[in-house]
Amino acid sequence: MSVSQHDLALAQVQPRIARPRIATRAKGPVVLGALGILGFLLTWELFSRLGPVDPHYLPPPSLVLPQFFTNFTYTDFWVAIAQTMRAWAIGLTVAVASAVVVGVVIGSSDFLRRATHSTIEFLRPIPAVALIPVAALLYGPELQAELLIIVYACFWLVLVQVLYGVADVDNVARDTALVMQMNFLQRVRHLVFPTLLPYLMTGVRLAAVVALILAVGVELIVGTPGLGQKVALAQINDANVQMYSLILASGVLGMAVNGVMTVIERKSLFWHESVRGGKS
Amino acid sequence: MNALKSLLHFVVLPVLLIALWWFTTRDGANFFVPQPGPLVDAFVEVWLGEGFRNDVVPSVARLFAALAISIALGISLGVLIGSVEWVRSLLSPMLEFVRAVPSTIIIPVLLLVIGINDTMKVTLIVLGCIWPVLLNTVKGVASIDGVQVDTGRVYGLSGLVRLRYLVLPAAAPQIFAGIRQSLAVGLVLMVTSEMFASTDGIGYATINFQNRIAIPEMWSGIVLLGLIGVAMSVLFQIVQSRVLGWYVGLKESAK
Numbered sequence: 001m002s003v004s005q006h007d008l009a010l011a012q013v014q015p016r017i018a019r020p021r022i023a024t025r026a027k028g029p030v031v032l033g034a035l036g037i038l039g040f041l042l043t044w045e046l047f048s049r050l051g052p053v054d055p056h057y058l059p060p061p062s063l064v065l066p067q068f069f070t071n072f073t074y075t076d077f078w079v080a081i082a083q084t085m086r087a088w089a090i091g092l093t094v095a096v097a098s099a100v101v102v103g104v105v106i107g108s109s110d111f112l113r114r115a116t117h118s119t120i121e122f123l124r125p126i127p128a129v130a131l132i133p134v135a136a137l138l139y140g141p142e143l144q145a146e147l148l149i150i151v152y153a154c155f156w157l158v159l160v161q162v163l164y165g166v167a168d169v170d171n172v173a174r175d176t177a178l179v180m181q182m183n184f185l186q187r188v189r190h191l192v193f194p195t196l197l198p199y200l201m202t203g204v205r206l207a208a209v210v211a212l213i214l215a216v217g218v219e220l221i222v223g224t225p226g227l228g229q230k231v232a233l234a235q236i237n238d239a240n241v242q243m244y245s246l247i248l249a250s251g252v253l254g255m256a257v258n259g260v261m262t263v264i265e266r267k268s269l270f271w272h273e274s275v276r277g278g279k280s
Numbered sequence: 281m282n283a284l285k286s287l288l289h290f291v292v293l294p295v296l297l298i299a300l301w302w303f304t305t306r307d308g309a310n311f312f313v314p315q316p317g318p319l320v321d322a323f324v325e326v327w328l329g330e331g332f333r334n335d336v337v338p339s340v341a342r343l344f345a346a347l348a349i350s351i352a353l354g355i356s357l358g359v360l361i362g363s364v365e366w367v368r369s370l371l372s373p374m375l376e377f378v379r380a381v382p383s384t385i386i387i388p389v390l391l392l393v394i395g396i397n398d399t400m401k402v403t404l405i406v407l408g409c410i411w412p413v414l415l416n417t418v419k420g421v422a423s424i425d426g427v428q429v430d431t432g433r434v435y436g437l438s439g440l441v442r443l444r445y446l447v448l449p450a451a452a453p454q455i456f457a458g459i460r461q462s463l464a465v466g467l468v469l470m471v472t473s474e475m476f477a478s479t480d481g482i483g484y485a486t487i488n489f490q491n492r493i494a495i496p497e498m499w500s501g502i503v504l505l506g507l508i509g510v511a512m513s514v515l516f517q518i519v520q521s522r523v524l525g526w527y528v529g530l531k532e533s534a535k
Contacts, residue, residue, distance in 0.1 A: 017386040029372075033369060033370065033372060036369075036371050037373055039370075040389070115289050115292060117289070118289070118293065120292045121513070122506075122510055125467075125504055125510050125513040126502075126505065126506035127468050127506075127510050129483075129507055130471055130483075130501070131470075133487050133490035133501070134490075212382050213383075213468070216308060217385075220384055221472065221475050221476055221487075228384075228385060231385055231388055243388060243392075247385050247389065251378070252380075254380030255376065255377060
């Protein structure tokens with residue numbers, strides 16, 4: 001089986017049917033895409049000015065966009081972004097590192113894999129937000145509360161991908177490694193790691209998005225400082241224009257995270273056939 | 281013998297973990313961690329009586345309604361957007377942006393525009409869940425194998441027949457990957473919306489117990505949410521193996 005067939009949670013059931021598409025003049029999609037965004041803003045503006053919703057509750061983009069750009073000049077806006085991203089970065093790093101270690105150890109042993117299967121399948125679907133009360137009780141509105149939730153959610157996401165990856169090691173390669181009498185570390189480095197990496201990167205990319213959603217969610221509910229808390233404050237203070245501008249900012253942040261993770265994935269897998277575009 | 285072995289593999293670790301939990305909390309040393317016995321008592325008392333009608337039913341009903349809407353809407357819009365190239369180019373950047381907004385942050389907005397009621401929660405869950413289904417459908421529909429498309433054309437498939445026998449089956453694996461993501465997101469949003477602003481629901485009840493420092497009751501809510509998560513995951517796998525059985529079989533034989 002080709003390793004290029006990995007993506008998302010359905011790692012083992014994922015088609016990748018590459019069909020060379022004839023590029024309809026490179027500019028076309030960009031112009032159309034820009035038109036789409038303009039159209040959305042126009043609809044929003046009209047909806048807000050003429051629509052059924054009170055413009056106080058749904059301010060038009062002509063008010064929200066200037067506020068969005070003004071925010072860039074405020075220090076506390078950047079501080080809030082930094083706080084959210086700090087929780088995101090620490091949580092993601094801890095989750096990925098621990099999931100890789102645990103995943104490689106469990107995945108390398110048939111016995112451990114079978115013995116832990118039921119437990120992992122039970123713990124994994126538990127929504128991390130269910131733990132928000134525990135985090136709030138243990139830590140209050142502190143960074144640790146956010147980390148607890150982020151690490152819990154991302155750990156399982158990455159762990160499952162790592163397990164898929166370790167299971168996908170080619171049998172011939174495995175036997176070759178045996179014949180060459182590689183020890184555990186050598187096998188991890190030369191055999192498991194290259195097979196694992198595409199799966200791992202998929203897991204990390206998904207976890208990065210989830211971590212941001214949860215960081216903001218915890219800030220919203222528990223009141224840990226960050227972007228989510230600022231939105232909640234804006235809502236309480238009836239500063240609706242500000243609230244919408246912060247939500248726009250969170251969207252930009254989300255896109256940035258997604259973009260950066262995609263670039264990292266492509267760079268780290270430059271040797272892999274799914275990136276090189278070769279057919280398996 | 282083999283069946284016994286796999287049964288052992290299935291139960292040994294969970295049993296060990298529960299035993300460890302019971303053993304470490306037997307003198308009730310840690311205030312934050314309840315003992316298994318009281319936790320089970322709290323679970324039965326809180327969720328199987330009044331709480332079932334007042335909190336569990338509304339929560340689950342909202343979740344399922346929202347998921348049904350998201351899946352139906354996501355697939356139909358996705359097929360539409362995926363089949364027409366200029367519509368796809370027009371909407372893709374927009375959709376990518378809306379999807380990138382962390383869905384939890386929309387809660388205050390909906391609170392404002394709609395208020396604290398069922399519509400707000402269902403809308404929120406739909407707004408969060410529709411994207412994985414929609415975007416995966418678009419991707420799946422846009423990348424149908426060229427040979428299949430041509431074969432369909434030769435056979436003169438068009439309209440609903442083409443949709444039923446060519447487009448949907450070809451996109452199904454992608455769509456299911458999307459639905460699976462949606463289920464997880466839906467549960468997260470259900471809980472978050474109830475914790476942030478609600479008058480009923482499992483999330484509301486659980487955060488309420490936390491505020492009243494009712495530790496075993498709070499944990500019982502978490503256990504319930506976990507059980508719902510597990511149940512949804514099992515249900516999904518059953519449906520998937522029914523609908524996608526042919527595909528998994530195909531993959532196995534291609535190995």
